[in-house]
Amino acid sequence: MNLATIASLSVGQHLYWRTESLAVHGETLLTSWFILLAIGIVSILGNSNLQSIPEGLQNVTEFALEFIRDVAKTQIGEEEHKEWIPFIGTIFLFIFVSNWSGALLPWRVIELPNGELGAPTNDINTTAALALLTSIAYFYAGISKKGIGYFKRYVEPAPFLLPINVLEDFTKPLSLCFRLFGNILADELVVGVLLLLVPLLVPIPLMLLGLFTSAIQALVFATLAGAYIGESLEDHH
Amino acid sequence: MNPLIAAASVVAAGLAVGLGSIGPGIGQGTAAGYAVEGIARQPEAEGKIRGALLLSFAFMESLTIYGLVVALALIFANPFAS
Numbered sequence A: 001m002n003l004a005t006i007a008s009l010s011v012g013q014h015l016y017w018r019t020e021s022l023a024v025h026g027e028t029l030l031t032s033w034f035i036l037l038a039i040g041i042v043s044i045l046g047n048s049n050l051q052s053i054p055e056g057l058q059n060v061t062e063f064a065l066e067f068i069r070d071v072a073k074t075q076i077g078e079e080e081h082k083e084w085i086p087f088i089g090t091i092f093l094f095i096f097v098s099n100w101s102g103a104l105l106p107w108r109v110i111e112l113p114n115g116e117l118g119a120p121t122n123d124i125n126t127t128a129a130l131a132l133l134t135s136i137a138y139f140y141a142g143i144s145k146k147g148i149g150y151f152k153r154y155v156e157p158a159p160f161l162l163p164i165n166v167l168e169d170f171t172k173p174l175s176l177c178f179r180l181f182g183n184i185l186a187d188e189l190v191v192g193v194l195l196l197l198v199p200l201l202v203p204i205p206l207m208l209l210g211l212f213t214s215a216i217q218a219l220v221f222a223t224l225a226g227a228y229i230g231e232s233l234e235d236h237h
Numbered sequence B: 001m002n003p004l005i006a007a008a009s010v011v012a013a014g015l016a017v018g019l020g021s022i023g024p025g026i027g028q029g030t031a032a033g034y035a036v037e038g039i040a041r042q043p044e045a046e047g048k049i050r051g052a053l054l055l056s057f058a059f060m061e062s063l064t065i066y067g068l069v070v071a072l073a074l075i076f077a078n079p080f081a082s
Helices: A003-007 A026-047 A057-076 A082-104 A124-155 A159-197 A204-233 B003-020 B022-041 B043-076
Strands: A016-018 A023-025
Touching: A016 A026, A023 A026, A026 A057, A026 A082, A026 A124, A057 A082, A057 A204, A082 A124, A082 A159, A082 A204, A124 A159, A124 A204, A159 A204, A159 B043, A204 B043, B003 B022, B003 B043, B022 B043
Parallel strands: none
Antiparallel strands: A016 A023
């Protein structure tokens, strides 16, 4: 194994698992399961023996929870943010841990017959699923609070804005999906190309930049999900 | 792949990224300028300003990323390639 294989790029190559009618991207599923397992283990270990003075892993999980609670509170508002913390937290933690695992763990050391392991979020199907979940969540939030009156917002502030308001429901998930996918893939591509040119030391600043942007992207996705939910919950009077 | 389609895709991919980065570039410059102005006027608000600035940078950057996604689709997953 030389450095060139670790740095090699394969966009659009996937490890296909075929069933009768479906072909799924195996490498994305494997890494997402690994990440779910990692998050699950950390939260079970951190919260199985709760102390009133937290130490060790409990500190980490409490810090994460407080951070997510702040995001939800600023976006959704004091009264209704509590029931949306689990959703926003799930999305934030999954995206954050996947982005950082793609940047920090040497996935490419493990060789696959086709495609390569990497962050689950560099597959557009993952980000599309997360974006659609966000769509469903804000529709659910609006309809469960206001009932059929939720659809009144399509003709506000003026009826002729109806097409734009309907279009917005499609552009929201699309932009969420493309933003995350493009950022993560762009980071990996930049680092990969630079590794092919100069294998040592030079890519390190860009890797650090990648870590930073991927953390920001997780925050942006969670913030936007919160903002959309908050927007459909708010009252127009 | 048809050479004409290949050539057109490569040119289009370059244009998608290049043209797509003009607007966000201007926008980020403006935002950073005003942020510096704000910090100079009120240095104790630096933390808040930096947070808002980074978040809005991410939004602006995503516009360039849309161009990048189009470019990547043209190069790696061209729908007209067959």
